[in-house]
Amino acid sequence: MRGVNTDASLVASLEHALADPHGPELILATGDLVQDESREGYERFRELLGKPGIPVHCLPGNHDSTGMMQEVLSDTPFRFCGIADYPPWRLILLNSKTAGDDGGFLPAHDLELLDQALSTCRDSHVLVALHHQPVAMGSRWLDTVGLRNADEFLAVTDQYPQVRAIVWGHVHQASDQLRNDVRLISTPSTCAQFLPGAENFSLDTRPPGYRWLDLCPDGTLQTSVVWVE
Numbered sequence: 001m002r003g004v005n006t007d008a009s010l011v012a013s014l015e016h017a018l019a020d021p022h023g024p025e026l027i028l029a030t031g032d033l034v035q036d037e038s039r040e041g042y043e044r045f046r047e048l049l050g051k052p053g054i055p056v057h058c059l060p061g062n063h064d065s066t067g068m069m070q071e072v073l074s075d076t077p078f079r080f081c082g083i084a085d086y087p088p089w090r091l092i093l094l095n096s097k098t099a100g101d102d103g104g105f106l107p108a109h110d111l112e113l114l115d116q117a118l119s120t121c122r123d124s125h126v127l128v129a130l131h132h133q134p135v136a137m138g139s140r141w142l143d144t145v146g147l148r149n150a151d152e153f154l155a156v157t158d159q160y161p162q163v164r165a166i167v168w169g170h171v172h173q174a175s176d177q178l179r180n181d182v183r184l185i186s187t188p189s190t191c192a193q194f195l196p197g198a199e200n201f202s203l204d205t206r207p208p209g210y211r212w213l214d215l216c217p218d219g220t221l222q223t224s225v226v227w228v229e
């Protein structure tokens with residue numbers, strides 16, 4: 001895809017992360033896991049990501065087949081969306097994919113579930129993950145396909161001071177900003193990257209990448225991006 005062998009770049013990224021002496025305790029896969037909505041694609045993903053035997057939390061992106069993903073990636077060690085508690089942290093994974101649109105949307109029912117998930121963990125630190133960016137990336141074409149009801153989403157998270165971070169995929173580039181004391185973080189793709197700040201669709205020359213998220217007991221978050229040459 002776009003000149004990258006996505007299978008090889010995923011394998012390289014995964015091997016790189018697993019070779020770290022501290023190793024990952026879990027994997028957060030923030031959508032667009034398979035481009036062609038094929039069962040074989042999800043089965044290959046399951047084969048690769050299932051090997052380390054650590055939890056793999058998945059959520060769908062605009063290019064995913066939600067049904068196929070749920071079917072293939074719901075059994076241990078995979079988890080499809082929802083709440084996952086790793087005390088003192090709670091992860092909340094949302095499904096912002098909406099049919100026939102590359103932009104994202106969170107239906108009222110999902111916003112209610114988010115509100116419930118936050119109201120029942122006042123003593124936790126929370127990381128919310130979804131596929132689409134809930135704030136502008138400063139890239140004209142990309143910002144036409146962000147989370148369409150970001151205002152409604154942020155109106156929920158803004159009510160809960162235990163929300164420490166919101167993390168997304170979709171934008172194929174690294175970014176890290178602070179909004180009301182909440183870290184807003186995007187992660188590079190394990191295949192091709194998009195050029196930050198571009199008016200129109202443009203690829204970046206950066207290699208595949210991934211991000212470490214170190215969720216500290218005091219609610220702070222250490223993070224770094226790795227580019228896999």
Ligand SMILES: [Fe+2]
Pocket residue numbers: 031032061062063131169170171
């Ligand atoms: Fe996407």
